[in-house]
Amino acid sequence: MDKELWHQCRKLYLERFSSLKYSISPNHVRLAEKYGYLPYMITRYEEIFNGELTRFLEGNEREIPASIRCNDLKIPCITLMEKLREKGVILSPIPWAPHGFWIHRSPINIGSTHEYLRGYYQIQGAASMLPVYILNPKESEIVLDAAAAPGIKTTQMAQLMKNQGVIIAVDISRKRMKALRSNIARLGVHNVIAIRIDLRKFNTSIKFNKVLLDAPCTGEGLIPIKPERKRSRTMNDLRKLGLLQVEMLLKALDLVQEGGIIVYSTCSIAPEENELVIDTVLEIYKHASITKIQSAIGSRGLTKYFNLEFTYDLQYAIRLYPYKHGTEGFFIVKIIKGRER
Amino acid sequence: MRKLKFLILNKSEQLITIITKIINANVLRELIDRDFKRMIALSGPYSELYVINEKQLTLILDILINTNRHPYYAGMYIAKINKKINERKTIREEDIKISLTFTELAFTKFNLRKSVIVVNDWGEKLALYGRDIMAGSIIDMHPPILKGKLVIIANRMSEFIGIGTPLYNYNEIIEIRNKQPTQIVIRNEVDLGWYLRKGG
Numbered sequence: 001m002d003k004e005l006w007h008q009c010r011k012l013y014l015e016r017f018s019s020l021k022y023s024i025s026p027n028h029v030r031l032a033e034k035y036g037y038l039p040y041m042i043t044r045y046e047e048i049f050n051g052e053l054t055r056f057l058e059g060n061e062r063e064i065p066a067s068i069r070c071n072d073l074k075i076p077c078i079t080l081m082e083k084l085r086e087k088g089v090i091l092s093p094i095p096w097a098p099h100g101f102w103i104h105r106s107p108i109n110i111g112s113t114h115e116y117l118r119g120y121y122q123i124q125g126a127a128s129m130l131p132v133y134i135l136n137p138k139e140s141e142i143v144l145d146a147a148a149a150p151g152i153k154t155t156q157m158a159q160l161m162k163n164q165g166v167i168i169a170v171d172i173s174r175k176r177m178k179a180l181r182s183n184i185a186r187l188g189v190h191n192v193i194a195i196r197i198d199l200r201k202f203n204t205s206i207k208f209n210k211v212l213l214d215a216p217c218t219g220e221g222l223i224p225i226k227p228e229r230k231r232s233r234t235m236n237d238l239r240k241l242g243l244l245q246v247e248m249l250l251k252a253l254d255l256v257q258e259g260g261i262i263v264y265s266t267c268s269i270a271p272e273e274n275e276l277v278i279d280t281v282l283e284i285y286k287h288a289s290i291t292k293i294q295s296a297i298g299s300r301g302l303t304k305y306f307n308l309e310f311t312y313d314l315q316y317a318i319r320l321y322p323y324k325h326g327t328e329g330f331f332i333v334k335i336i337k338g339r340e341r
Numbered sequence: 342m343r344k345l346k347f348l349i350l351n352k353s354e355q356l357i358t359i360i361t362k363i364i365n366a367n368v369l370r371e372l373i374d375r376d377f378k379r380m381i382a383l384s385g386p387y388s389e390l391y392v393i394n395e396k397q398l399t400l401i402l403d404i405l406i407n408t409n410r411h412p413y414y415a416g417m418y419i420a421k422i423n424k425k426i427n428e429r430k431t432i433r434e435e436d437i438k439i440s441l442t443f444t445e446l447a448f449t450k451f452n453l454r455k456s457v458i459v460v461n462d463w464g465e466k467l468a469l470y471g472r473d474i475m476a477g478s479i480i481d482m483h484p485p486i487l488k489g490k491l492v493i494i495a496n497r498m499s500e501f502i503g504i505g506t507p508l509y510n511y512n513e514i515i516e517i518r519n520k521q522p523t524q525i526v527i528r529n530e531v532d533l534g535w536y537l538r539k540g541g
Contacts, residue, residue: 117469117533118500142400166396168404181414182540185442186533193397194414195404203407206400 001200001247001254005284009246013280017239017272021307022047031057037230041220047306048271052323059323060223066103066110067094067126073159073188075120077101083115096296097129099159119186124152127221127320127327131214131265132156134293134334139164141209146199146252149176151183151192153214158189169194170202199251207257215245217266217273221329224322238272245277253281253288258338262288269319269329271305278317278333279310288337292316297325301333353380355432356390360420363434363491365455368447369419380419383412388424390437391416419443439491441531445501448493457483457493458505458527465496468503469534476514477522486511492527503532 024039028046032039035057042053049056068091070077077099084091088107094100101121103110110116111123137143137157145154148169157167169192171177177196184192195202218233218241219226245266252262266273282288290313301317303310317333357380360369369392373380377392381401393401393416401412420443423436447453460468464478474494486492488510494502505527509517514526 112537114465114469114500114533117536142396166400168400177413179540182536184414185418185440186536186540188442188446190417191397192414193393193400193404193412193416195408195410196413197408197410201408202404204400204404205407206403 001251006247006250008284009250009280010243012283013242013246013276014239016276016280016308017242019307020272020305035061035230036227038234040235041230044270048269048302055323056321059321062224062322064125064224064322064326064328066106067097067124067129068101068103068110068121069097069124069129069156069159070099070101070121071119071155071159071187072099073163074118075115080115080120083120084113087113094126094129097126097133099156100124100126100129102126117186119188122152122155122183122187124156125267125328127325127330128152128214128265128267129156130295130297130318130320130330131212131263131332132160134295134332135210135212135261135263137161137165137167137210141165142206143167144208144211144252144255145169146211146213146248146255147171147215148194149173149180151180153212154180154192155183155187155189157212158184158187158191161191163189163191165191167192168206168208170197170199172196172198199248202251202255204255206255207260208255209257209260211252211256211260211262213248213252213262213264215248215264215266215273217241217245217268218270220268220270220273221320221322221331222267223329225328238270242272242277245273246281249277249281250285253285253335253337256337260337261291262335262337263332264335265330265332267328267330269321269331271302274319274331274333275302275305275310275314275317276308278335279314282311282335288335290314290316291334291336293318293332293334295332297327298332299324301331356380356422356426356437359432359434359437360439363437363439364444364447364453365485366447366451366453368451368453369443371451372417372446377416381415382422383415388422390419390422392419393417417442417446438530439504441504441533441535444491444493444504448495448501453493454483456485456487456491457495458486458507459483459495459497459499460502461497465502468494468529468532471529471532471534471538473525473529474505474527475522476518476524476526479514479518479526482511482514484511486514488513491530494527494529494532501533503534504530506530
């Protein structure tokens with residue numbers, strides 16, 4: 001990775017991050033107390049949701065239905081559906097996720113059925129299935145999963161690739177790599193090479209056809225599932241993670257081939273981890289651009305956030321919200337390398 | 342460059358022969374000839390045998406040269422192997438512990454029906470909790486069932502459950518089933534419940 005580019009991106013990100021002008025009003029404090037958030041979060045959410053702030057906050061109080069991804073490497077999805085129905089599980093297909101099913105009700109623990117142990121399905125948030133469908137890896141390709149553990153999306157990619165091609169799955173965490181290994185084995189995946197390393201130190205002469213960067217994030221989109229996230233993250237965490245995301249995205253751009261695709265995603269709705277990261281990197285790294293996502297679900301990415309204005313192309317990113325889409329909060333953008341802006 | 346932590350095995354043929362003997366079928370040879378072409382061992386905290394294809398091998402070598410990292414997992418996991426096999430002339434069956442992944446593949450995709458015991462629902466439940474198999478839980482057996490040799494444990498729907506080691510031979514198990522159905526006759530080596538208990 002070009003160090004000069006990284007320094008420029010770092011500087012620009014920090015300048016823009018610290019220039020964010022927002023003020024916490026008494027109403028924000030009141031809402032923060034009512035719903036159990038830190039006040040700075042409410043201020044930011046008002047900027048994002050404007051007139052729909054209360055709907056958003058109320059939406060975060062509701063449970064999101066569990067969802068699974070059928071693993072058709074091991075079983076036809078129709079057969080899995082029948083097997084689970086026989087056990088009293090009430091499920092329905094997720095219209096925009098070809099292998100996804102909503103679990104409406106289950107008399108058994110969906111994470112420990114025999115079908116689960118046999119690798120017939122994977123428990124996976126509905127929104128988190130989208131990045132892989134958008135990346136659309138093909139059987140002949142060499143693909144990088146740049147923050148792979150615990151391998152939920154790695155195994156989804158393997159499924160779309162019909163266990164062909166090669167997926168290089170990189171992650172830094174020893175503990176999570178163990179889970180990745182277990183998931184790969186359980187789901188019958190054979191086209192993965194897993195490497196435990198910090199992506200930023202990963203060097204190779206391979207140029208990948210496609211890269212999935214499901215970046216480490218604050219998880220601000222997971223509040224309905226993990227309510228402790230209402231109070232556990234600070235602006236400082238956002239800044240630190242934002243810088244890490246910038247660095248990882250630059251590395252991903254370095255590793256993908258000319259004309260190759262990067263799908264960047266996070267389970268966060270924070271613009272500081274999404275639009276600001278993308279806009280900063282693409283401001284400095286001119287040899288890549290955002291490309292339109294064909295998706296049946298999602299709201300547009302933000303092009304303005306407080307005093308900051310982002311590239312118009314960020315409207316082609318998609319955002320998912322619990323109150324609007326019934327999924328965990330998510331951000332996805334598709335970037336193509338080699339198209340000068 | 343750091344010392345190579347993975348090996349392209351020089352005892353491949355011996356390993357294939359032993360594994361063929363252990364599972365009573367030529368599955369590994371077929372896998373290598375048909376799909377994977379290469380067999381490697383990853384060592385370090387583990388000593389594990391994998392099959393990979395030529396493309397995967399090229400990528401592994403590239404990463405090793407440029408990043409100085411050996412893979413954590415690659416291709417298909419076949420077995421855990423004794424690290425000392427490269428120092429010895431001959432490989433023994435005890436040097437190899439066949440993986441759940443490979444055995445499951447042999448049973449489901451290669452339709453391996455030798456050395457299989459079929460258990461009832463209760464036996465299946467217990468096996469998936471890591472418990473051993475009682476004689477009374479066995480509803481069918483596909484010989485050879487030999488004391489100390491590997492058997493595949495399946496349920497009545499012919500679905501794979503795990504791997505076990507018989508504590509008795511075929512005829513003895515039949516006899517025990519009639520006289521002492523609660524007696525343990527198959528030691529559970531590893532079952533699919535492992536993914537929940539230890540898989541992470």
